[in-house]
Amino acid sequence: MTNRIPILAGNWKMNKTASESEKFFEEVAEKLDVDEVEAVVCPPFTSLQAAKSLLSNSSIKLGAQNVHFEEKGAYTGEISPDMLKDLGVEYVIVGHSERRAMFGESDEIVNKKVLAVINSKMKPILCVGETLEEKEDNKTEEVCKTQVEEGLKGLTKAQLENVVIAYEPVWAIGTGKSATKEDANETIAFIRNTVKEFASNDVAQQIRIQYGGSVKPENISDYMAMSDIDGALVGGASLKVPSFVDIVKF
Numbered sequence: 001m002t003n004r005i006p007i008l009a010g011n012w013k014m015n016k017t018a019s020e021s022e023k024f025f026e027e028v029a030e031k032l033d034v035d036e037v038e039a040v041v042c043p044p045f046t047s048l049q050a051a052k053s054l055l056s057n058s059s060i061k062l063g064a065q066n067v068h069f070e071e072k073g074a075y076t077g078e079i080s081p082d083m084l085k086d087l088g089v090e091y092v093i094v095g096h097s098e099r100r101a102m103f104g105e106s107d108e109i110v111n112k113k114v115l116a117v118i119n120s121k122m123k124p125i126l127c128v129g130e131t132l133e134e135k136e137d138n139k140t141e142e143v144c145k146t147q148v149e150e151g152l153k154g155l156t157k158a159q160l161e162n163v164v165i166a167y168e169p170v171w172a173i174g175t176g177k178s179a180t181k182e183d184a185n186e187t188i189a190f191i192r193n194t195v196k197e198f199a200s201n202d203v204a205q206q207i208r209i210q211y212g213g214s215v216k217p218e219n220i221s222d223y224m225a226m227s228d229i230d231g232a233l234v235g236g237a238s239l240k241v242p243s244f245v246d247i248v249k250f
């Protein structure tokens with residue numbers, strides 16, 4: 001047993017216009033009132049303003065899917081940490097495998113973003129996880145260790161307690177092939193041990209680690225029953241109010 005508060009977050013990826021998002025926010029604010037868990041929605045940037053106004057009286061927290069690490073300046077098309085903070089964003093997904101694979105985000109860039117999010121008093125959700133090829137080469141632990149250590153470089157122990165890690169095996173994302181609860185728990189326990197080695201046992205016991213990859217209402221309670229799994233980062237199943245609500249209420 002731990003005192004870690006479960007965190008269930010929906011990563012909408014590139015889905016829903018601002019108008020479509022408004023409907024979701026109105027409905028979810030009506031249907032979901034949580035106090036023992038944290039529920040977070042991470043819509044596209046263009047829906048954050050609507051989320052800020054429609055979710056402000058709800059218990060649902062707001063997250064973003066990406067951020068630039070610089071404070072301001074000539075970075076056409078980018079969004080700064082303070083721009084997110086100003087819209088009521090509390091969590092920022094950093095280093096999602098789609099960004100690593102399609103937008104060239106290295107561990108070094110991911111680390112800069114983690115630091116920028118922390119410096120702007122928000123909380124990063126650092127995504128790590130192996131590809132199918134790496135899994136078949138038995139490199140899961142090696143890959144996760146490197147991504148965690150490099151991603152969290154330079155953070156103090158106090159800052160590390162505000163980080164959420166999401167273990168998302170790339171082969172399980174959007175494929176319907178979720179990791180078994182035992183495998184997910186084992187890798188998450190390994191990640192927790194990695195944190196213990198480079199920070200401390202206290203930090204490792206505080207830090208929350210989610211599982212992500214084909215999480216649905218049907219399998220969420222299995223994951224949440226495991227000793228080291230503190231929540232989920234959910235893609236497809238977070239796009240509809242009923243399934244998001246079922247997941248948060250696991």
Ligand SMILES: O=C(CO)COP(=O)(O)O
Nearest residue numbers: 011173174213214235236
């Ligand atoms: O990438 C994910 C969340 O960040 C997982 O996506 P799916 O839940 O659609 O597999």
